[in-house]
Amino acid sequence: MTKRCMLSLTIAGVSLAVSPAVAQTVGDPQNPIFRNMYTADPSAHVWADGRLYVYPSHDIAPPRGADLMDEYHVYSTNDMVNWVDHGEILRAANVPWGRPEGGFMWAPDVAYKNGIYYFYFPHPSGTDWNNTWKIGVATSTQPAANFTVQGYIQGLESLIDPAVFVDDDGQAYLYYGGGGIAKGGKLKANMMEIDGQMQTMQGLVDFHEASWVHKRNGLYYLSYSDNHDQNGDHNRMRYATSTSPLGPWTYRGIYIDSTDSYTNHGSIVEYKGQWYAFYHTSMLSGNDWLRSVSVDKLYYNSDGTIQMVKQTKQHGTPHFATPLAIPGTIQAEDYDNGAQGVAYSDGSPQNEGGAYRPNEGVDVGAIPSGGFHVGWVSTSEWAEYTVNVATSGTYTVSARVATQTANGSSLRILFDGKKVGTLAVPNTGEWQTYTTVSTQVNLEAGKHIIQLRFGDAFNLDSLTFTKQ
Structure with missing residues (x-):
C-alpha cells in the first residue's frame, strides 16, 4: 500500500476506457456497481420508460483532488443487476462560460417536466473557481443523450450540488449549498429561473453539502452530507423531515455511516416497490478522489424514520x-484472497515491498528480525x-506497529462493516522499531469479515485477539 496517488488505467481487470454504451453485469452484493470508470455523487431517478437512471459525476485518473472531474455519463438498469453506460452527455468544453482548463463538473441532478429532461450541474466561470460557481442547465427530450446547455x-x-424535486402538483424546487449553507426555493415553470427568493433550510444539524429531497x-x-471527520472516519449522510418541501425541517439522524472515502454524497429513490440508497466509496481505487458508486436497500420504520443503511460489498475468500x-x-500479510476492491483496496497496482504475495496489490515488506509487515x-x-x-x-486486540510519521497514525477495526474499535499508532522513531498498542472490542461468536482501515504511513506486523 502506498502513500502516493499512483493508479494504473486498469482496475479489477476492467479498462477505464469507456465505449459509448457498455453493458455490465453486477451481482448482489457486488458494490461498487460501476466498474468501467470512476463515478461519484449519484443522482438516481425512475422515468416513464420504467428504467432507473443514475447521473453521477466522474473522477478522472490520476486525480488532483476534485479538480479534474469532468465528462458526465449516464447509467441505467431495469433490474438493479445489469447496468448500461449510455456514454457521455456533457463536459466542461460544452459549457459557454466554462473554464478553458475544464474540470470542476461536480455533483449534478436531473428533473423531468412536460416532455423535457433538465440536467442541472455546477461549473465555475473563472480561475477563482470557489467564488464563481454557476448552476448550469442542459436540456434534452431523451433521458441519456443529446443534452444541450x-x-x-x-x-x-x-x-x-444542485438537486431538483418536482412535487405531486408539478411544482419544482431547487436545492443547493456547500460549506455549511443549505438553501432551497421554487423554480418557475420554465425550470430555468427562481420564483421568488432562495431560503435557508432551517432545522438541519451539521449540514455540509449534497442536498437531496424525496417524498414518501x-x-x-x-x-x-455532514462535516464529520474524526478518528479516521469522514462524512456521513444525515436526514431531516418536514410537511413542507421548504421546511422548516426536523432533524432525524444518520442513515449512512462513513465509508472508506473522505466524502459522502447520496440519493434516495423507490424502484419497483423497494427503496434504495445510492452513495459512493473508494473501495476500487483506495484513493479519496477516485470514487465509485454503490447502492444498498433502504428501509423505513413504522414511524417514517429511516433505518441505518447496511453497506454491502463483495468479499474474498x-x-x-x-x-x-x-x-x-492474525499476520497482516495473510489478508483474504481476492482482487482490488474485493479483498483489499490499495492506492497502487503493484506490491511495493514485493516480499510476500508479490503479484497482488497489497504492499508487503520483510521485517529484518523475521516475518513480514503490511506497509x-x-x-x-x-x-x-x-x-x-x-x-x-470482550476481547483485547493488540496490534504490533511501527512508524516514523511525526504525529503517528491510526488503525480502525470493522467487523462485518461495523466499526468495533480504533487503535492510535504512535511514532516509534523508526520504520522497523515496533511497539504494541491495544484496545478492547466486543465480538460475537461465528464467522465474520474483519476489515482493517489504515491511517497514513505505518507498518502493521500482526493483530492478536485475547479473550477476557
Missing part, C-alpha cells in the same frame, strides 16, 4: 482456505480477513 440560473450564490407518504425528506481463528494472532499504507486503503470467533465476549 441552455445557460445558467441567474441570481444564485456561488454554491454547488406525504412526508418530505431532505438528506445531506480465506487465504488459507479456512477462516483465521479468534482468539489467536506503505495511506488513508482510504484497507484489507480484509475472514475469521471465526470461538465464543462471544
